[in-house]
């Protein structure tokens with residue numbers, strides 16, 4: 001007898017309804033304002049922490065679900081509320097994912113709570129991989145980490161760009177090269193604690209979408225961190241480097257391990273935006289009259305909505321499958337994590353564009369949320385691996401060929 005079920009259990013339904021209520025009451029009414037202000041929505045994050053939607057307990061409860069679905073349900077609802085505000089809460093989770101993927105149990109115990117802080121004293125985290133000359137090509141990172149044996153300290157130098165919560169985070173996780181000759185196999189992740197001198201914020205970027213989420217450069221100039229800030233520890237790193245130098249198989253790359261774990265979660269956010277746009281367009285099409293009839297009575301409009309709903313539901317199925325596979329420790333043999341992010345990201349762009357079309361001129365102006373959702377959706381085909389890179393991962397996985 002298989003125990004497979006597509007039904008959500010009572011806990012998941014309660015969680016979904018609670019987060020949906022939060023998204024409806026606390027996010028939708030302020031979304032347009034924070035999009036315009038284009039700055040970190042501190043009062044919102046504070047409120048989310050007080051209500052229990054931001055913080056260690058919230059994330060741990062969602063992650064602990066053995067089916068893997070709870071986190072996906074939460075993210076879909078939050079992004080349905082607003083993707084920029086959602087990212088202002090979830091940027092921290094990227095840093096946390098890096099610590100959980102690469103840190104020792106002791107490092108996880110010490111640093112994960114410090115990424116969130118408490119409702120009275122909220123903290124943020126950031127995960128910094130990308131550099132001006134190293135985006136999709138993570139193997140070419142120039143940020144260097146040198147070990148000062150006498151002081152048992154690591155010295156970081158380099159510039160990171162496009163970093164969510166970059167420069168304002170209390171905990172930065174920085175991916176740096178320890179041995180550039182080894183490419184991505186010669187990289188490691190380092191925690192830079194709050195107040196460490198040598199880390200500063202560079203340019204803050206003005207963006208097309210998810211504008212409530214802070215994105216900036218992070219500059220590292222002789223930034224010294226204790227040896228204990230190397231995620232996984234020195235012994236493990238030395239063993240890995242020795243294996244790579246001898247041409248033996250090494251464990252997965254530091255940055256890639258994090259991205260593998262977070263792709264379905266990124267897809268779930270794209271899904272939330274797509275569903276929001278689909279629902280809005282459906283309601284609108286059932287109210288708007290032209291030529292004396294509802295616009296939904298035209299096949300041209302109804303078929304768009306049929307396609308939108310089909311893609312939204314297909315995205316959810318791919319995301320739930322990938323997340324369930326990850327939670328039940330089934331390997332992504334065909335790039336299932338990438339498939340979920342690829343499909344949901346492209347669905348969000350297409351569905352939000354169709355929603356604009358269904359609203360006509362009303363879809364194009366800021367009095368209605370649909371144009372914002374379209375702007376917000378586009379990042380989901382770019383960050384955490386562009387659509388092209390997701391296709392590369394899937395193509396390599398299914399073919400076994402090193403496709404370029």
Ligand SMILES: Cc1cc2nc3c(=O)[nH]c(=O)nc-3n(C[C@H](O)[C@H](O)[C@H](O)COP(=O)(O)OP(=O)(O)OC[C@H]3O[C@@H](n4cnc5c(N)ncnc54)[C@H](O)[C@@H]3O)c2cc1C
Nearest residue numbers: 127128129130135136162163164215382383384385386388
């Ligand atoms: C709002 C925002 C937030 C972000 N947050 C973070 C963060 O928190 N931390 C972090 O580390 N990074 C972050 N990023 C960076 C993001 O992950 C990168 O922008 C992304 O990986 C793409 O890198 P790139 O911009 O340098 O594009 P490039 O790698 O230069 O790619 C340019 C184009 O070339 C294509 N391309 C590149 N290589 C190939 C190939 N081999 N085959 C086919 N096509 C290819 C790409 O798909 C893309 O279309 C963020 C970016 C943005 C915009």
